[in-house]
Amino acid sequence: MDFELTDDQVELQRIVREIAEQECPPALARAVTDGKGDDAALWQTYVGLDWPSLVIPEEMGGVGLGTVELVLVLEELGRVADPTPFLATASQYLSLVRECGDADQQAALLVPLLTGSTGAAAFDADVAASRSGDGWALQGTARAVLDGDRADEVAVVADADGQAAVFVVPAGDVSATRTPSFDATLHVADVTFDDATVAPERALLAGGAAGVDRARAVATAGLAATMVGASQRAFELGLDHIKERKQFGVPIGSFQALKHMAADVYIAIERARALCQFAGLALDEDDERAGVAASMAKAAAGDAQRIAARHGIQFFGGLGFTWENDLHLFVRRAKAGELLLGSSTEHRARVATEALAR
Amino acid sequence: MRLQFDEQTEAFRAEFIEWLEANAPSPEEADEIATSSAHVPEWARRWQRAMFDAGWLVPGNPPEFGGRNATVLEQFVHQQELHHRRIYPSFNPQGLGIITPSILTFGTDEQKERWAKRILRAEITAALGMSEPDAGSDLAALRTRAERDGDEFVVNGQKVWTSGAHDADVILTFVRTDPDAPKHKGISCLLIPADAPGVTRRPFGSFVSPEDVDFNEVFFDDVRVPAENLVGELNQGWKVATGSLGHERAMLWLNYSESLDDLVRTGGAALRDHGLADDPTVLDWFGRLAIDAEAIRLLGFRTLAKASKGMESTEQSILKLFGAEAVQDATLHVLESLGPDTLDHERRTLPLYHLDGEHHGQSWFSRYIRSFSGTIAGGTSQIQRNIIAERILGLPR
Numbered sequence: 001m002d003f004e005l006t007d008d009q010v011e012l013q014r015i016v017r018e019i020a021e022q023e024c025p026p027a028l029a030r031a032v033t034d035g036k037g038d039d040a041a042l043w044q045t046y047v048g049l050d051w052p053s054l055v056i057p058e059e060m061g062g063v064g065l066g067t068v069e070l071v072l073v074l075e076e077l078g079r080v081a082d083p084t085p086f087l088a089t090a091s092q093y094l095s096l097v098r099e100c101g102d103a104d105q106q107a108a109l110l111v112p113l114l115t116g117s118t119g120a121a122a123f124d125a126d127v128a129a130s131r132s133g134d135g136w137a138l139q140g141t142a143r144a145v146l147d148g149d150r151a152d153e154v155a156v157v158a159d160a161d162g163q164a165a166v167f168v169v170p171a172g173d174v175s176a177t178r179t180p181s182f183d184a185t186l187h188v189a190d191v192t193f194d195d196a197t198v199a200p201e202r203a204l205l206a207g208g209a210a211g212v213d214r215a216r217a218v219a220t221a222g223l224a225a226t227m228v229g230a231s232q233r234a235f236e237l238g239l240d241h242i243k244e245r246k247q248f249g250v251p252i253g254s255f256q257a258l259k260h261m262a263a264d265v266y267i268a269i270e271r272a273r274a275l276c277q278f279a280g281l282a283l284d285e286d287d288e289r290a291g292v293a294a295s296m297a298k299a300a301a302g303d304a305q306r307i308a309a310r311h312g313i314q315f316f317g318g319l320g321f322t323w324e325n326d327l328h329l330f331v332r333r334a335k336a337g338e339l340l341l342g343s344s345t346e347h348r349a350r351v352a353t354e355a356l357a358r
Numbered sequence: 359m360r361l362q363f364d365e366q367t368e369a370f371r372a373e374f375i376e377w378l379e380a381n382a383p384s385p386e387e388a389d390e391i392a393t394s395s396a397h398v399p400e401w402a403r404r405w406q407r408a409m410f411d412a413g414w415l416v417p418g419n420p421p422e423f424g425g426r427n428a429t430v431l432e433q434f435v436h437q438q439e440l441h442h443r444r445i446y447p448s449f450n451p452q453g454l455g456i457i458t459p460s461i462l463t464f465g466t467d468e469q470k471e472r473w474a475k476r477i478l479r480a481e482i483t484a485a486l487g488m489s490e491p492d493a494g495s496d497l498a499a500l501r502t503r504a505e506r507d508g509d510e511f512v513v514n515g516q517k518v519w520t521s522g523a524h525d526a527d528v529i530l531t532f533v534r535t536d537p538d539a540p541k542h543k544g545i546s547c548l549l550i551p552a553d554a555p556g557v558t559r560r561p562f563g564s565f566v567s568p569e570d571v572d573f574n575e576v577f578f579d580d581v582r583v584p585a586e587n588l589v590g591e592l593n594q595g596w597k598v599a600t601g602s603l604g605h606e607r608a609m610l611w612l613n614y615s616e617s618l619d620d621l622v623r624t625g626g627a628a629l630r631d632h633g634l635a636d637d638p639t640v641l642d643w644f645g646r647l648a649i650d651a652e653a654i655r656l657l658g659f660r661t662l663a664k665a666s667k668g669m670e671s672t673e674q675s676i677l678k679l680f681g682a683e684a685v686q687d688a689t690l691h692v693l694e695s696l697g698p699d700t701l702d703h704e705r706r707t708l709p710l711y712h713l714d715g716e717h718h719g720q721s722w723f724s725r726y727i728r729s730f731s732g733t734i735a736g737g738t739s740q741i742q743r744n745i746i747a748e749r750i751l752g753l754p755r
Contacts, residue, residue, distance in 0.1 A: 002359055002360050002363075002659075002663050003359060003656055003659040003660045003663060004359065004660055004663040004664065005359065006359060009359070068359060239751055239752075239753070242753065243752065243753060243754065250754070251753075251754045253747075253753040253754055254753065254754040254755065256740075256743075256744065258753075259743060259744055259747030259748070259753050260740065260743040260744075260747070262746075262747050262751050262753060263676075263679070263742075263743035263744075263746040263747050263751070264743070266676070266746060266750065266751060267676050267679065267680050267746075270657065270673065270676060271649075271650075271653040271657070271680070274653055274656040274657050274660070275649065275652065275653055275656065277359070277656075278652065278656050281359050281360075281361060282361070285360070285361050287361060293652075296648075296649045296652055296653075299645065299646075299649055300649055300653065303646075345642060347645070348641065348642050348645025348646055348649065349638070349641040349642065349645055350645070351645040351648045351649055352640070352641040352642070352644040352645035352647075352648060353636075353641060354648075355622055355626060355644065355645075355647075355648040356626050356629065356630065356635045356641075356644065358622075358623075358626070
């Protein structure tokens with residue numbers, strides 16, 4: 001067991017952090033939140049850097065990195081409250097297509113991502129698929145789909161003649177209503193399929209339930225990593241503050257009450273980060289624990305965001321309660337993640353059920 | 359990154375398992391239960407000696423001290439197999455884990471032969487005299503003093519919490535040798551024979567029961583100790599002390615990791631027996647337990663990877679705090695979930711196993727109480743938080 005990042009992985013982490021900090025400063029997240037800016041230029045930067053291709057297999061023109069690397073990148077993007085469609089495209093849509101499509105379908109649907117096309121995924125959709133001509137027709141609604149209102153394609157998991165299948169529908173064939181999320185840098189939408197027809201080449205039947213489970217594990221670990229990054233940033237802001245802020249003539253960070261809170265946040269983040277990387281590793285090595293590992297990661301990320309947000313705001317006192325303080329950008333991002341793809345309570349229950357069955 | 363150990367390490371593991379299976383004492387041979395952390399029954403002395411002779415006692419040591427110059431990863435899988443099989447290599451754990459490494463690191467060749475080797479071969483047992491009534495978390499405030507008189511030191515003062523002292527042959531004792539120096543710079547370390555005139559050992563019962571007697575008060579009244587028993591240099595005892603605790607921490611997380619795994623197994627079985635395996639409240643804390651068990655392993659492995667390259671890791675500092683509190687939380691949850699059955703103080707949670715410490719599988723209440731040793735001994739959880747905040751997070755002192 002070697003649980004240390006390789007030199008290449010550390011280097012990837014460093015580069016992504018540097019670029020993300022530079023290209024996605026709090027001012028950008030703030031402008032997006034205020035409706036005075038958007039993520040278009042940032043997304044073009046990522047595309048120019050070939051980031052969307054990182055986890056696309058080499059034979060399709062991608063870089064072919066693994067899930068560990070994806071997790072590392074997503075943590076860094078969470079750390080800057082990245083407003084682009086990277087998370088949904090790279091960890092959700094891409095993984096559903098990869099795990100469930102046959103070779104031709106994967107090539108057809110993944111190659112456009114290399115040049116900046118985007119995708120969304122609906123894992124828990126209340127959508128029924130029925131045969132229609134030589135293809136399929138979809139009816140129903142998928143709630144809380146990340147980027148469901150802006151992605152070029154929406155992949156939806158639905159039952160097809162008794163087996164799990166994924167249907168990939170162009171954005172023009174669905175109607176989406178964006179949720180006015182408390183994290184306005186995140187696009188979350190309810191997506192309605194009203195007799196949307198799907199050609200057979202867009203019905204992904206190869207992966208079945210196992211493929212969907214694996215894709216869900218990638219998505220879950222990816223979202224968890226994003227939450228860890230956002231929690232980390234909120235923590236860093238708080239730490240900087242309590243080192244500087246003086247009351248009673250001393251930095252308030254010299255008080256044990258705050259030191260102990262800081263140590264607890266630190267541990268919660270380290271715990272969650274380790275589990276995110278473990279989930280990535282288990283997925284890459286096709287380990288049977290991958291699904292449970294992803295649930296562990298998501299539950300731990302939930303724990304991390306909870307304490308990072310609570311203590312993060314508390315560290316700042318009244319100064320943490322303002323719109324002017326960047327803290328809220330990261331607290332919102334981390335907290336929003338808790339509400340998607342299963343809460344920490346749900347994931348703990350899954351982990352427990354599996355452990356109790358042993 | 360990978361999920362498996364390398365082949366060399368796995369071969370080492372296989373060789374050790376084979377030896378263990380052929381050589382571990384049978385229940386019939388183990389005819390006496392150890393009553394303290396320095397009481398080693400005759401059969402257990404023979405067992406420790408067998409491990410020493412085969413080079414399996416402390417694999418990282420050279421052969422003359424019971425090892426085989428094993429790598430860090432090999433030492434780890436050795437520990438893993440012992441923990442997993444509930445096998446104590448020594449029933450004098452502080453002798454093996456803290457005192458001999460201190461002597462081997464800081465002692466003279468003569469001390470290594472005379473003390474370390476005999477402790478390792480279970481010819482004698484050892485206790486560690488650190489804490490005092492007024493020097494707990496603030497260990498460097500210790501006041502037991504040793505004054506040089508010719509070829510001897512004369513020791514006066516008191517230690518407390520000295521585990522196993524009443525059964526030990528020697529006490530590695532931290533004493534003040536320069537009362538005028540800053541507190542960390544006037545401490546030295548002496549090997550004091552427990553039967554030396556003027557040494558009084560007063561064992562006392564623990565919270566668990568009056569019969570659970572491991573702790574001692576130890577009084578030193580004009581105790582004369584040969585100067586050759588000084589371990590490390592005069593007034594450099596703090597180095598030995600931090601080194602000792604360092605040895606204690608190096609793979610300590612494995613204790614917590616194994617305890618958490620055991621809580622998943624035995625706690626899980628108890629919950630199933632009580633029909634609680636799908637209770638939503640139980641699922642919530644039990645899920646947290648299973649997650650903690652995995653997380654500590656991951657953080658521990660990361661520490662291990664760094665240690666095998668001779669590097670210190672920041673993860674190490676959180677393992678004790680995190681592990682001890684996770685064990686305590688989970689044990690409390692089991693205790694309070696199972697209802698009146700856990701009132702039965704004599705109902706064991708693990709069957710008695712002769713190669714394991716008898717106390718490990720006592721009642722859930724005892725296990726919960728014993729979990730406080732993790733959050734108190736060797737630096738309280740509060741001290742650990744201070745250390746993390748100051749040394750890792752850079753908060754002002």
